[in-house]
Amino acid sequence: MLSHTAEYALRAALYLAEHGQDRLIQVGEMAEALRIPRNYLSKILHSLTRHGVLRSTRGKSGGFRLARTPDDLYLVQVVGPFDRLGEKRQCLLGRPQCSDRTACAAHARWKELAERTVVFFRETTLAELLGGAVIAA
């Protein structure tokens, strides 16, 4: 579903949401805690910074933090720079003739699934993924 890179980005953002409320977090700490290659994670964090998801501070006692509160950051913002979820095709095969007007029998069912997936990433926040340990119904 997600590329390694996008999943790393998401897990890093969650780590910051959970542990970075009142301090800066360094790449080394996150890389070790999340078991992600350090320099690879470094690039991902830098990219998230450029995309406005994180704020970085250089130099001694520097590190990363979220640019906004976890309930104001949506999954698509974290994952979007690495995986193009929004461009998910409406027709499974990308057929031009399989439009909404002349559709194959499975078209409507697939389209609904694709749309709901996009909506999930667009409307779910980091806070909601944080794991309030809700017991599932």
Place this chain on the structure above:
Amino acid sequence: MLSHTAEYALRAALYLAEHGQDRLIQVGEMAEALRIPRNYLSKILHSLTRHGVLRSTRGKSGGFRLARTPDDLYLVQVVGPFDRLGEKRQCLLGRPQCSDRTACAAHARWKELAERTVVFFRETTLAELLGGAVIAA
């Protein structure tokens, strides 16, 4: 959503369902019609044959055909050998602690989406994708 390889496999199977009812189809014809690299398609078709989706006949006037009727072939059979859809993770992050019992707030919503996607591939047949040109509601 699907890798190139899996999409090629699906389009090839659909081509066979549409044009291969009463004759064998050669790689060359399909490669040209579907705009897929010939030798690459050849390997994919061979793989589908080994997986029991197609039947191949070698030698002069040989070619490929479906091993079953289109309404008896499910998308997962065609796509599964190339993309592991069934292994789609129930938790977006693969977190062990994010199980059904102690779930994050978004867990249930994601799980439902993931399951419905798997079910789509498992329960939709080639025939249903063939495009009866139904006008969408």
Place this chain on the structure above:
DNA sequence: GCTAAATATCATATTATCATGATAAAGACA
């Protein structure tokens, strides 16, 4: 200013996916 610690950047290696090219094996048919 010096030093240590941290991010930023560049270069390169590794691996998987996608694709091409050449040859071998099988089978129909004259």
Place this chain on the structure above:
DNA sequence: TGTCTTTATCATGATAATATGATATTTAGC
């Protein structure tokens, strides 16, 4: 049997994703 057409297989190349290693730049604090 010979030949032509086809799938089957092998070897290699191209590209993108993933990962590592080394260096530059920035900054806090002494």
